[in-house]
Amino acid sequence: MRPPGTLPAEPARSDTPASARTRVRRIPENGRYDEASVRAIVDAALMCHIAFCDADGMHCLPTACWREGDFLYIHGSNGSRMLKVLQSAPSAAVSITHLDGLVLARSAFNHTMNYRSVVIYGAFEIVPEQHKAASLAAFMEHIAPGRQAQVRAGNAKELAATTVLRISLQEAAAKVRAGAPDDDEADLAWPVWCGVWPMALTPQPPQRDPSCTLEAPEYVLRWNDRTFCAR
């Protein structure tokens, strides 16, 4: 994992909001601005949602993502409308959310969810041609360590048809809720079951393609150990 050479190095991160728009407004005590929290949530993600705007109005689209250093990366076809718009958009926002559970309180209005989320503000920049292949290899390494050396690598035509963009994590905020319901004192004797219904994005057993007769390599066998839930 290396930041593309010609692009800026990683600056330090503060534990206060990087900007007014990054400050968590609702339930501010759940806001986290430290680099480790932001990175942990980003690294547990395989996809993000991106908000952008064009002549048709607002858009909110999901796409695969990965982190290298202090940047979140995305990629896609050169023909992608989203990637074309994001290259020149002065403002975009990216959100990553892990839903960790439903919180069942004694009062209807104290029900909530447990989650880990990050919102990133800023503008995307294009990753230069000479760094694209290494960035895409880093993505493969994030998904399946060791696989890049085994697959049929991308050729010049495939690489040329692909755009890689990145956005700095400098203007990012995390928001996390975990744990038990938080009932009002006056409701504590209310006779209803309360607690947490946890949930987690869970790997299921790998499904080898019917046309494939090869034994599963180590990283395939380890798929079931992957964790996308709160640790």
Added chain:
Amino acid sequence: MRPPGTLPAEPARSDTPASARTRVRRIPENGRYDEASVRAIVDAALMCHIAFCDADGMHCLPTACWREGDFLYIHGSNGSRMLKVLQSAPSAAVSITHLDGLVLARSAFNHTMNYRSVVIYGAFEIVPEQHKAASLAAFMEHIAPGRQAQVRAGNAKELAATTVLRISLQEAAAKVRAGAPDDDEADLAWPVWCGVWPMALTPQPPQRDPSCTLEAPEYVLRWNDRTFCAR
């Protein structure tokens, strides 16, 4: 589940895009515009991401959601910036995505993901005061059938402090990828494991609050049977 009385009834849905911006651009054969596909994906969701714009630029924020009839509902504090902006925003976009798996092809550039997603375009409208309580009860029914009658119900003050918004599903599109990798003919003999790594948002065993001594009701015991993956 009933649509709020004074608001428009549900119109019919076509299986072609409702508008130019709803048309799926990338891999159009994965696009689905029929009502049943959109509703199935929405109903499997507990949360969505919403794109909106204010003086600070673009935002992309997660929030809980539920469906009643042909509308997606969200709620929150009256003080929520997002809810305030969405009430008057001429354009917003909502995205729901279920990540169903990683697809490991023989060539690097044919790797992809399996997913079910919906994007909704349009403007949010406020749910009138007289319908708020019933809408929030429908949300509880969606989460935990039967619980609304057991919890300490919201009082007038709590209800007054809460805003409920909804957006029509008329201008929505679904996009779905499922199944095996799709390798090029020329790559079929490449000697690398290929197949699918499925994943699913999976309910974990309910955690009763330590302060609660009540037996779990039926809907709690059934939590582990809930399905958020592709059926």
